[in-house]
Amino acid sequence: MATQHSRSAARLMMAPAVILLLGWMLVPLIMTLYFSFKKYLPLRGGDLGWVGFDNYARFVSSSSFWPSVQATLLIVGGVLLITLVLGVLLALLLDQPMWGQGVVRILFIAPFFIMPTVSALVWKNMFMDPVNGLFAHLWKAFGAQPVEWLSEASLPSIILIISWRWLPFATLILLTAIQSLDSEQLEAAEMDGASPLARFGHIILPHLSRAITVVLLIQTIFLLSVFAEIFVTTQGSFGTRTLTYLIYQRVLESQNVGLGSAGGVFAIILANIVAIFLMRIVGKNLDA
Amino acid sequence: MGQIQLNQVTKSFGNVNVIPPLDLTIEDGEFCVFVGPSGCGKSTLLRLIAGLEDVTSGTISIDDNDATEIPPAKRGLAMVFQSYALYPHMSVKKNIAFPLRMAKMDQAEQERRIEAAAKALNLTDYLDRRPGQLSGGQRQRVAIGRAIVREPSAFLFDEPLSNLDAALRVGMRLEISELHERLKTTMIYVTHDQVEAMTMADKIVVLRAGVIEQVGSPLELYHRPQNTFVAGFIGSPKMNLIEGKEAAKHKAHTIGIRPEHITVSAKRVKGAWPGVVGVSEHLGSDTIFHVHDTGLADVITVRSDGEVSYRHGDRIYLVPRMDVLHKFDANGQRIA
Ligand SMILES: Nc1ncnc2c1ncn2[C@@H]1O[C@H](COP(=O)(O)OP(=O)(O)OP(=O)(O)O)[C@@H](O)[C@H]1O
Ligand SMILES: [Mg+2]
Numbered sequence: 001m002a003t004q005h006s007r008s009a010a011r012l013m014m015a016p017a018v019i020l021l022l023g024w025m026l027v028p029l030i031m032t033l034y035f036s037f038k039k040y041l042p043l044r045g046g047d048l049g050w051v052g053f054d055n056y057a058r059f060v061s062s063s064s065f066w067p068s069v070q071a072t073l074l075i076v077g078g079v080l081l082i083t084l085v086l087g088v089l090l091a092l093l094l095d096q097p098m099w100g101q102g103v104v105r106i107l108f109i110a111p112f113f114i115m116p117t118v119s120a121l122v123w124k125n126m127f128m129d130p131v132n133g134l135f136a137h138l139w140k141a142f143g144a145q146p147v148e149w150l151s152e153a154s155l156p157s158i159i160l161i162i163s164w165r166w167l168p169f170a171t172l173i174l175l176t177a178i179q180s181l182d183s184e185q186l187e188a189a190e191m192d193g194a195s196p197l198a199r200f201g202h203i204i205l206p207h208l209s210r211a212i213t214v215v216l217l218i219q220t221i222f223l224l225s226v227f228a229e230i231f232v233t234t235q236g237s238f239g240t241r242t243l244t245y246l247i248y249q250r251v252l253e254s255q256n257v258g259l260g261s262a263g264g265v266f267a268i269i270l271a272n273i274v275a276i277f278l279m280r281i282v283g284k285n286l287d288a
Numbered sequence: 289m290g291q292i293q294l295n296q297v298t299k300s301f302g303n304v305n306v307i308p309p310l311d312l313t314i315e316d317g318e319f320c321v322f323v324g325p326s327g328c329g330k331s332t333l334l335r336l337i338a339g340l341e342d343v344t345s346g347t348i349s350i351d352d353n354d355a356t357e358i359p360p361a362k363r364g365l366a367m368v369f370q371s372y373a374l375y376p377h378m379s380v381k382k383n384i385a386f387p388l389r390m391a392k393m394d395q396a397e398q399e400r401r402i403e404a405a406a407k408a409l410n411l412t413d414y415l416d417r418r419p420g421q422l423s424g425g426q427r428q429r430v431a432i433g434r435a436i437v438r439e440p441s442a443f444l445f446d447e448p449l450s451n452l453d454a455a456l457r458v459g460m461r462l463e464i465s466e467l468h469e470r471l472k473t474t475m476i477y478v479t480h481d482q483v484e485a486m487t488m489a490d491k492i493v494v495l496r497a498g499v500i501e502q503v504g505s506p507l508e509l510y511h512r513p514q515n516t517f518v519a520g521f522i523g524s525p526k527m528n529l530i531e532g533k534e535a536a537k538h539k540a541h542t543i544g545i546r547p548e549h550i551t552v553s554a555k556r557v558k559g560a561w562p563g564v565v566g567v568s569e570h571l572g573s574d575t576i577f578h579v580h581d582t583g584l585a586d587v588i589t590v591r592s593d594g595e596v597s598y599r600h601g602d603r604i605y606l607v608p609r610m611d612v613l614h615k616f617d618a619n620g621q622r623i624a
Contacts, residue, residue, distance in 0.1 A: 187340050188373035192387035192434070193361035202386070206377040 029268075036261035043255045055262035064246055069270065071155065072242040076223045076274070078159035079166060083219065084212060086163075087170030092204075094171065095178045105175075112168040116228040123161045124150065124233050154238035161229050166222075170215045177211035178204065213285040220278060224271050243267050289351045290364075290441035290474035291316045292337060297346035299332055299498075306332050307498040309346065314442075314476060314491070316351075319468050322478045323485040323521070324495035330478040333495070334444050337476065338367050350441065361390075366435035367444040370451065372427045374419040374434075381406075381415040384433045391438075405433040408467075425456045432467070442474035449484065461488060482522055486510070494518050511612075516620040519544045525576055525591065527614070530584045534561075540615035540623055547591040549609040552577065552598070560605035563588060565598045579606060 036055055039048040059065060094105060111119065127134050128149035136146035149157045181204065189199045225244050230236055236245045247267060251260030292314040299307040306329045314320045322330045335341045337348060339360035347356045355363050366387075374383050384405060388398045406412045409429040419427055428448060435443055445464070449457045465488050468475050479485055485492050486506045494501040494509065494517070502514045506522075513519035519527045527544045535543045553560060563579035566587065577590045577598065590606060598604055615623040 182371065182373065184369045184371050184373035185375060187360075188367070188369060188434075189375075189386070190340070191338060191360045191365070191367050192438070193390040194386075195390075198390060203375060206375075209377075 032261045032264045034261075035257050036265050038258045040257040041255055042257060051258065055258045056265070059250075059259055059262045059266060064241060065266075067239065068241050068243045068246040071240055072224065072244070072270070073274075074155060075159055075162065075226060075240075075242060076220060078156075079162045079223055080216060080219055082159065082163040083166045083170040084215065086167055087174050087215065088205075088208065088212075090167070090171045091174035091178050092200075094175050109168045109172055111165055112172075114165070116165060116226075117232050119165050120161050120229040120232045123157075123164070128157060150234050151238050154234050154240050158229055158233060158240050161233070162223065162226060165229075166219055170219070173211050173215050174208060177208050181207045209282075209285045213282040216282055217278060220274060221271075224267075224274065243270060289316055291351050292442060292474065292476070293349045293352075294337070295347045295349070297336060297348060298344045299329075299336060299341065300344045305498070307336075310498070310500060312493065312500065312503070314474060317472050317474055319465075319475045319477065319488060319490045320493060321485040321489035321491070322476065322493050322495060323480065323482055324501075325521075326480055328495045329498040330480070330495055331446055332498075334367075334446055334476060334478050338365055338444050339363050340367075364441040365444055366438050366440035366442075367446070368428075368431045368435050368448045370447045372419070372431040372451075374427060374430055376419055379416050379418060380411060380422070380430050380433075383419065383430055384411075384437055387434060387438045401437045401439075402433075405436045408436070408470075409433050409463075424452050425460060428452065428460060429463075432464070436467075436471075440473065442476060445475065445477040447478055447480070449479075450481075457484075464488065483524060486522065492522075494521060512622070513544075513614060514622050516542055516544070516616050519614055519616070525589045528585060528588050529616075530588075532584070534584050535615075538613065538615055541618040542616040542620065544614035544616065545608045546612070547576065547589040549612045550588070550590045550592075551607045551609075552590055552592050552596060553605045553607055554598075554602075556605055557607055560607045561588070562603065562605055565600055565602045565604055567600070568598065570594070577604075579604065582606065 037050055037052060039051045039054070040046070041048065090108075094101075094108065098104070114122075125133070130136050130146050130148045133146075133149075135149065139146045147153065185203055185207075186199060189203050194202060226242065227244050227248065230240055230242060230245050231248075234240045236242075236249060241249070243263065244267065247260045247263040250256050250263055294310060294312045296309045296311060297307065298305070298309050310333075322333060324330055332341065336343055339355070339358065343356060347354055349355055350363060350365075375386065378386065381402060384402050385398055388401065393401075402415075403412075406415055409432060411426070411429055411433060414422060414426060414430075419430065422430065428451075431448070448464075449460050452460060461484060464475075464477075468488075477484075477488060489506055491503065492506055492509055493503050496517055502509060502518045504512075509518060509522045513522060513527075516529055520529060523546055525547045527546045528550075529542050529544050531542050535541060556562075561582050561584060563582040566578040566580045568578070569576040571594065573594050574591050575594055575596055577592065579588045579590055580586070582588050588606060617623055
């Protein structure tokens with residue numbers, strides 16, 4: 001798009017899409033902002049007028065606010081750590097020539113197609129149930145007291161469930177990145193005397209940096225708003241109440257739309273802080 | 289030191305036999321060129337020597353030590369790849385330093401060697417750049433620099449110039465020859481370009497389908513090709529191979545005469561072959577005529593002086609130099 005003419009034509013043609021997307025984003029955002037300055041209790045009197053920053057003050061000063069931020073960050077951080085580390089290792093493994101490669105790869109991506117509610121329920125009832133779960137049986141087989149996963153180790157359990165779902169995604173993206181590595185580079189490194197570990201550190205990992213960045217950013221976006229896995233397992237108890245879940249409780253359980261909206265604005269701010277933070281650290285990897 | 293010896297080496301991929309039993313000795317300090325058509329196993333042979341592929345049977349020894357089982361890094365050889373295989377995320381300096389860092393050499397010595405290599409290869413101004421910011425020729429030099437700093441006992445080059453444009457290729461060819469003169473290290477160089485082979489080599493190994501057709505100095509190969517394959521492969525333009533009655537006159541199945549050993553005359557001369565000029569290629573210094581209707585072969589190529597000029601369709605007479613005629617038997621082997 002070099003000429004003046006083609007540039008203005010391009011702008012004209014992009015306009016509908018841009019306007020639609022802007023509207024799509026702006027309407028909910030403005031409504032959230034609007035309600036966040038109101039005392040709005042749908043079942044207890046409805047719209048009770050403007051209250052200024054009251055909702056914000058109440059949301060932050062509530063005893064569950066900071067723990068929820070902490071839980072959110074722990075879940076995002078934990079899942080990212082697990083999926084990236086295991087993802088890189090599994091991608092390396094799947095890249096090796098082996099029998100039945102195609103089938104193994106398809107089996108591998110399968111968890112990602114399972115709905116979050118379903119996978120969380122399967123984990124909760126089939127694995128982590130303290131009486132009938134597979135883990136309980138395993139523990140008993142070794143003569144140990146079964147662990148009540150979702151109450152005693154609630155946060156790690158949820159991190160595990162979410163990681164199980166996101167690991168295939170990370171692995172798949174990393175695998176395609178590994179496959180695009182020029183094998184002559186590895187051979188050159190081998191001739192240069194690099195051990196397998198040094199080859200991984202000096203050649204493969206730098207080559208993967210862009211893919212890792214993509215996985216990191218995409219997963220962060222989705223993990224900040226994780227909900228179903230908490231909803232069907234702990235319902236936000238035992239320290240697993242994330243910011244999203246807290247907002248949900250404020251709006252639907254306490255029927256306080258104003259307070260929830262203020263929480264929503266905080267969630268936006270948190271997401272932006274995380275995003276800026278991430279872009280600072282890894283964003284330069286995306287420059288070609 | 290860098291004498292490399294291959295003993296009955298074979299290589300198969302699955303049940304495809306790429307290299308049948310092969311013996312070859314490359315002397316210390318020699319510039320040895322592997323040449324042959326595409327797919328004949330040149331790269332495979334080089335990779336066997338490097339240790340990047342395992343031999344199926346046979347042994348490879350370096351300086352009289354059996355190196356067949358030694359991993360590539362320990363063989364003391366350095367390789368320059370066709371794609372250069374530079375590390376894209378490292379600066380030129382880091383690229384060159386990589387083998388030294390892997391060998392845990394001390395910092396001062398590293399600096400000294402990098403500086404020397406950069407100076408020798410005109411890379412001093414580019415040390416902080418990434419490979420992506422270099423031209424093809426500069427990348428090639430970085431790849432060579434990375435090989436030089438290790439001070440290997442032999443260099444292996446796999447078609448290092450094939451990605452460069454013609455002018456740069458001539459320049460780099462001279463630089464590599466110059467480097468060999470200076471370092472006196474064994475070099476094994478793979479190419480399918482016979483001009484590169486002729487101009488650079490001390491010893492040329494002509495390969496066809498994994499089999500060595502002939503080993504010798506460029507001039508030996510030029511003057512005494514052992515068979516029709518080598519005769520056709522070495523020399524540019526290609527040697528004219530003539531079969532039939534004319535060959536029978538010389539008691540051979542095939543006779544070969546190089547384009548530069550035929551003179552052109554406008555008048556009938558005794559023993560001359562008549563023909564009609566087809567396309568002529570004017571190179572300035574020389575002119576190459578493609579001559580048809582000689583009754584000997586489809587086309588006879590003749591190289592003559594740049595001054596000589598005939599037009600398309602002119603009738604001419606070709607006078608071959610009988611003293612440099614090559615004779616081959618029915619199996620394509622040279623007759624004394
Ligand atoms: N990994 C492999 N698996 C199976 N066959 C292979 C493999 N590598 C090479 N070959 C076969 O071995 C033969 C020789 O290949 P090689 O790469 O050595 O040819 P080359 O002489 O280097 O050709 P070129 O001039 O095109 O580079 C080819 O027929 C090729 O198909
Ligand atoms: Mg090759």
